[in-house]
Amino acid sequence: MKILITGGAGYIGSHVVKMLLENSDYEVSVLDSLVTGFDSTIEELAKIRKFQFIKEDLSNWNKVEEIFKKEKFDAVIHFAASLIVPESVEKPLKYYLNNTANTANLVRIANESGVKKFIFSSTAAVYGEPKFDELRIDNGECKINEKFETKPINPYGQSKLFSEKIIQDAAKANSEFKYVIFRYFNVAGAAPDLSIGQKTKNATHLIKVASECAVGKRDGMYIFGTDYPTPDGTCIRDYIHVMDLADAHIKAVDYLDENESDIFNIGYGSGASVKEVVDTVKKVSGVDFKVETAPRRAGDPAMLIADSSKIKEKMKWQPKYDDLETICKTAYEWEKKL
Template sequence: MAILVTGGAGYIGSHMVLKLLDQNEDVIVLDDLSTGHEWAVPKGVPFYRADVADQNALAEVFSRHDIEAVLHFAGAIIVQESVEDPLRYYLQNACKSRTLVEFMVSRRVPHFVYSSSAAVYGAPGMEPVRETAPYDPQSPYGTSKLVAEWMLRDVAASNPAFRYAALRYFNVAGADPLMRSGQSSRVSTHLIKIAAEAALGKRKGLQIFGDDFPTPDGTCVRDYIHVADLIDVHYRTLEYLRSGGASLVANCGYGSGYSVRQVIDAVKAVSGVDFEVFIAGRRPGDAAMIVADPGLARKTLGWSPGYEDLELIVAHAIEWERRLTER
């Protein structure tokens, strides 16, 4: 039996592929390389360059391989881009997910793990947010993720053999501790990656979008989870579903946060570089604080973090960024 990883040539998906290989699983990768890189797919792993909603490609993949689960990382993730082009985000994150799930159901593939987002909560307040919090997405990105979650809920209700997990990511950062993969996006939108680029001279400083939020230092606070810990949640989720666990929705975070200024200070300290920082106005939809309550993942999946240290996350991100320069 094999595991299909969509978006397996991208940042998080490539780490999932490495984890599955480390666990001696058979892995198949499907990726259109719109944001991923073929070099991120390990040699020997069957790779299909195709859109996740390409029915001919899906028919080929599912006919050639005995697939027992799909880990779905393919999607669009830039909030501001979703505001400018909402139809693209509903297509990428909801409609194409529907095509993939329909294919799975028709072929009786029982397990599906979906990359969702804390963006479904919007601006939940200053306390750690639980999965039962009200939904209030502030962008088409967040809404498109929520629509896909609702679709999965309804499909599972009508097909008892189909079980899924929607994992709501908070802020993913860092790189594989063995430096086999890392964040290699052509367009940088994540704070730690942007700060690492500034530390290595790839950009002239960075901007802080708003310093007047109701937080201790006036900048936004986020829950940063190391990509290796996030992938551990995914693998535990796969094993949970394999063992007969019911469908679930779970937060992926540490339960504590760091401000933008704290992250920048950590990058400067680890790199030893004092790059420029500019203050800009707030961006529409930015919440003052978004921090996970990860209790469900810890209790239900038996998960505990192994890389819960900001400077370690930053160190891995910087080292990967340095190696990426050499590619």
């Protein structure tokens, strides 16, 4: 099988490529513009086994069409996108063009080229700001399932939701075209062998920021809001190790052999508070870095936890790294290596 990964030089995409190269006999192609992806990541992946790297931007529609005509892909795993929420508010058109328009064109070309399987990297941002009285309460935790209302509160989430609709409508019109859409919660960590990890500059992800503090790249960090209705007053989020996320994408390709298209939340179904994460990074690193408190940020819900029962039941997905210390340790060790 020939499989294309768009954005395969980026954080999550590269971990999927790594797993495919190590654990499958798929013929792997990576398409990446290297605007936010990294040459060095491609070089590291090439040490595993040979694969095709195509340096191209999805906005070059004619070139992408030529690639598909030549290569005859069986499946596409689509990561390539812009993903910084505050930037999406400042530059909404960038997000609608890069995320939605380019995805629409990619889906068109995939359909015209006979691609049978399309795996899409979406986000829990499509749910917007949850109304907690509508959420399922499980042992005191508010969990979001896939039936929850989609109501994005920023252009990033909206651009991804538009992309989801485009994929779904294309599949309705073409019975040969099937999809899996993954709505991510909070992704963190690095490959356990530390060959690849998150290289994003000016990162905003909590575990990455805390790890940068632990290795001395930052002087300190802030906790935004300590008066939330949670046990320690700080926000609670569902953190998933990037290798478990990558594993789900590969399972999704095989899943579509015997199953219909579907949408899955992907998280562990349990949460950790901001304070718990910071304390865990301090524990695994042995570094007591400076942490200050600051007022709440607008739009930060108190608790966001995935109801991941659907993917576990339907796809038989079983995470291997469901442990906050493991996630934080691999993130810290990767930061130390960088």
